[in-house]
Amino acid sequence: MNVLVVDDEKLVRAGFIALMPWDKFGMKVAGEAANGEKALEFLSANPVDLVITDLAMPVLSGLELMHVMKERHPDIPVVVLTFHQDFELVQEALRLGAIDYIAKVELEKEQLEQVLGRIKARIGKERQRGGMAQVSLSLETLAIAYYIGKRGGKAAERPAHMVAEAQELDDGVWYVPLPEYNKEGGAVSIQQALGREWTVLGFERPCGIERDRLGKAARRFRETGLFYLSEPERRVYRVDPEAWLAEAMAEPETVALQSSLQRSWTDWRWLRDDEAYAKLLRETEDARLPAIQTRDMLLSSLRELRTFGVAGEAAGLEPDLERMTDWSGCVDMLDGIRRRYQAAFLHSGYSSEVVESVAKAIRYVEEHLEEDFSLVDVAVAVNLSRSYFSQCFRDMVGKPFVEYVRAARMERAKRLLESTDKPIYWVAERSGYADEKYFSKVFRSQYGLLPREYRSRYIGTSGETSSP
Structure with missing residues (x-):
């Protein structure tokens, strides 16, 4: 199997090619x-x-390469090489x-x-799957089963052992033929047999579809619709097939939507x-962004809440949100955070x-973190006197304004070190420090490590714990 490796950083390319045990899997870098x-x-x-490509590259990016390959080389599979965030x-x-x-952080020897x-x-x-792409199916005769349990277990292959005709559409996504004698209640029976780690969709009426299109729709729906359809204690749904296909195959403007x-x-x-709050919930649900992007937005909000008085409660909820x-x-979860916030601030006196x-x-502070500003600048911006603003801020936030700004800048610096490979001076500037040496001194006093040491340790730790 001939492999092409694409990355704009020569050292990354060379290191990746040298590290991987290509021969063991019948591969060679062509x-x-x-x-x-x-x-x-x-x-x-x-x-x-096989093409293994980075995404962020000059001249022609990885995404642009994939667009062209869909037209010129549609049969060559592509794997993305990227930073984990x-x-x-x-x-x-x-x-x-x-x-x-x-994820580049996966590239530890044992992985x-x-x-x-x-x-x-x-x-x-x-x-x-490609060999079966043109097989025609009727949706009312089958159910789609989604595995929602922990990755890596044998449970994701359970339909194959339960029904001989079951076919895997993607990892943890199967279509399962319904029994002839019980098409109406067949989805319920399948879900009960599979167990609580599975969600099953049944279809309300006939609708013909090629297997290849069904696979694409089922995969896309897992990324978007399933997250918004699911309820905590419900595992079986009956849906209109044409509405399901339209939602699954829709192409939302994800970048603009997520930014807004x-x-x-x-x-x-x-x-x-x-x-x-009610309006924002409706807009988020209607946007139907992939679940991972929705959770990432909410996690960013929680990270800001950490420095805004509900620190302990919000920080404790982050792992739960990542698994939601x-x-x-x-x-x-958001309802609970609002209750905590209102108890802490709206009833503060x-x-x-x-x-x-x-x-x-x-x-x-969040919008001007890269700039040089003072307590007086912010007090004027919010129409309070300097001394009264300082007192109110300390009472409600739980720390002096200057300490809060320093903590916010350090939090941003930490996130930039974790999520980018930009130079330290760039991280310092984006965190509000014009002097790289002073920035490093403040960072070390806060975290006990220099920025470069923190990044190396963070990447090493992430590599050890990342799932393959």
Whole structure:
């Protein structure tokens, strides 16, 4: 199996090629390229069975390469090589047909074989599916079963052992023929046999569909619709087939939508205003963003809440939110956060106008974190006197304004170190420090490590704990 490796960083390319145990899985690196354009030149002149590509590259990005490959080389599978937090780019790559992705933090020695083994198995499944792509099916005669349990277990293969005709559409997504004698209640019977780690969809009326299109729709629906459809204690749903297909195959403007919603979730009005909160819930649900992007938006909001008085409660909920499999569960969690916020702030003894001013100050800090500003600047911006603002801020937030700003800047610096490979001076500037040396001194006093040491330790720890 000939492999083409595409990455604009020569050292990353060389290290990746040298690290992977290609021979053990019948693979060999046939070539390498520094961008999408060079990759296309190589593909036009050489036989290639697999492309492994970075996403963020000059000249022609990984996503642009995939768009061209869909037209010119549709049979060559693509695997994405990326940083572990490029969620939005990874989701777009999967929608374009990438069969898998490798987080660069996965590349620890003990995981290399797992990574290649997983990719080879995925290629085998894709080829098997390709041979059955044109098989025509009728939706009312089958159910779609989604595995929602922990990844990596044998439970995700249970339909194959239960019904001989069951076919896997994707990892943990199966279609299961319904019994002739019980098409109406067959979905319920299948779900009961599979167990609580499965959600099953049945269809209300006939609708013909090719197997290939069914597979694409089922995969897409898992990313979007299933998250919003699911209820905590419900595992069986009957849906209209044409409405289901339309929702599953829709192409939302995810980048613009997520950007707009992100701004709304980081605006504190949803915590204080019932109407604003209800409106934001409706907009988020209607957007039907992939679950991973929705959870990421809410996690960003919780991270800001950590420094806004409900620190302990909000921080404790983050792991629960990361594992949340349904939108209704997220709403319950957000309801609880609002109750905590209102108990801490709206009943603090200050007027609603003063509470609003402190909330505006928090927003000001977030929006101007890269700039040089003082307590006086912010007090003027929120129409309070310097001394009264300082007192109100300390009472409600639980720390002096200067200490809060330093903590917010350190939190941003930490996130940038974790999620980018930008130079330290760049991280310092984006965190509000013009002097890199002073930034490093403050960072070390806060976390006990220099920024470069923190990044190395964080990446090493993430590599050890990442799932393959």
